[in-house]
Amino acid sequence: MAQDTAEWKPSVQLSNDQASALFDILTHHETYSEIEAFKDPGTISHYGDPFQSSTEVQPTTPILQNLFTRLGLPLPGLKGVNSTYWPSRILPLVKALSSANLSESYDKGSLGQRKTISTAFSVLLEYLARGYFGGLERHPLRKEDGEYDIHSPLENVAAWEDLVQTSVYGDAIDQLFSDAAKTSNLDKHPLRVQAAHRYIVLNLASILHFIFVVSPKGPSILGLLESVHKLIPYALVRSTLRIGNAASMINAMVKVCLAKASVGAAANWLGVGGGGYDEGMNLLQVIISTVLGWDTSSLKKRLAVIEKSKEAPSKDQLNKLKAYVEMSQEEQQKCRAQSKSQGKSIVAVILADSPNLSNPTHSLALDYLSIQLSIADRQRLIAVTCRQNPDILTPVLRDLVTAYEPVIRAIHNAVDLSATVYDAQLFLDDFIKLSKKTSPEPPSVLDYVSLLEKHQASSHRFLHEVAKNGKEIRKEYQDFVHQVAAHFRRPEEEEKETSTSTTSSQDQATRDRNHTNIKDQLAHILQTLPSNSDRTAILNELDLHAAYLSFLHQSSTQRLEAVFSLSSPSSSSSSPFGPGAYIQRWQSLLDETEITPSTPEGKVRRGADLDVKRSARVDVEGEVKRGDEGREGELEREMVGAPGTERTWGVMGGRFVEVLRGWKGGS
16 A cells, blocks of 8 residues: 555656547546436436526536537527526426436447437537637647648648637638628638638538448438438428518418427328327427337337247247336346346346247347337337427427527528528438438448538528628627637636736636646646556556547548549548548447347447447348448458546546536636
């Protein structure tokens, strides 16, 4: 023990790479843990502003709470909602969704749609969190003269980095808004903007390609999108948006989307049948219940097939699997813990008092449980969003429309919204058609680049008309962007010296803490840890993680160069996915997901296992949807796993949360 607490000189400093690695590890784990925390209905009750006063509760999700209150709430329109909106409207909805006890990927034996989407949001939010809490380091521009070769991938990166620098520390925001008001032609903007725009398009294409082609759940997510797209009454929406008077248009749109009608009448009007429901629903709720109802019908057909199989579990065993679906979160968690500790599948734990299951019967039982969980998920989502009494969703949307009425009115007066909706409809038509393509091969990143470039003129035209014709709303959004950018500035050195001798010691301590880079705070905490063995282990993990981050950015640059070479027809085949270090971080979260063993006894599987990925491609009808599964082996080779960071997170995680809770924000 004496050796463990031996003196360790705090003068030893972390290198920049080590400090960045420490910050990266902590934000990565904390962001995802906060998102996962919303499985607990009590999380939203301890969120803090705007749901509860910050003096009443200590936020349990400080990253999400800070990002939402500082970067989200000031958004034009959203800032106009009544202060009671969050605790009286949003809180009950979030709590109801958390209480629905939606299924876990572990129990279903494959990665689910919610897991895919939640991990994607987590990775994007952690990047935002690092910028907000760590600030953007100020450095000289890569191209001071503003001259960039838009056909060079590396110069596009330079243009993006320089645009971010000048947005946070310069006048790029004002210039962008001014230029947008002058023209919708991208070619008339400065080369820095053109090159940065190209970089953004490529990264958006890379994300879309990864979600809808590379991800095993991509085809299923696409199916949901296509179903919703088919049910939206675009012609009615466009004709309503043509109403000249803004107030009349808004009232008409509210009636179209939110007015209650019998489900049978609304569903028959959409041409999908009433489904036997007789409760009053609005159009949005009819679309939700119809799409999820279609899935439920297909899933029930698969249940019938399993029940008739010669290898099917007994009726008693099937009833036990059904009963598991209705268990509480706590009871299900106990079963999962038992499954992991005993090396048994979740099915084997549920059917522990049944005779030994053969592998074929066990496989059918696991499928049966997975389908039952999928049905329950859809039924519970319909219950929360469409059949609550009193209705939760409709008041949320009505109050939101009321708050956004000035914004909608200004945009309606500035641009033809009917044409904008038509442009969006055409984009979704092309997007769905492209994403469904499987022959002769699935779409590449370059295909998505071409799609975005084909439709970018419509978005440019929309932004131009709003900026040109809606000067007040343009000014409002311009101020908002300035406010957001201010949060990413690091305090100037001279600001640290503005305190006077009359400042109280408490105020000075708070000021010093806020002016201290968060990486320096974390480094100080690490340096003063009482355990020498913890420090040594953490430093080793930081070195490995720093090397891993360097590898991610190098490999992303290589993929960028390959995909960006539009003149080379074979460039898209050099990698199974596009550029972006965030994609590999995203895949890492999916790969780390624990999945029940596929046999009665065995090791816990991971999302990285090929059989898990292939099972995730099975749609609600039981068919294996094609994506880019032919390159899953290549994908696995390119996806280098992150080194272990258990010691760093275990020792520093709680301390990091305390730093975040004490954060007072930037400018």
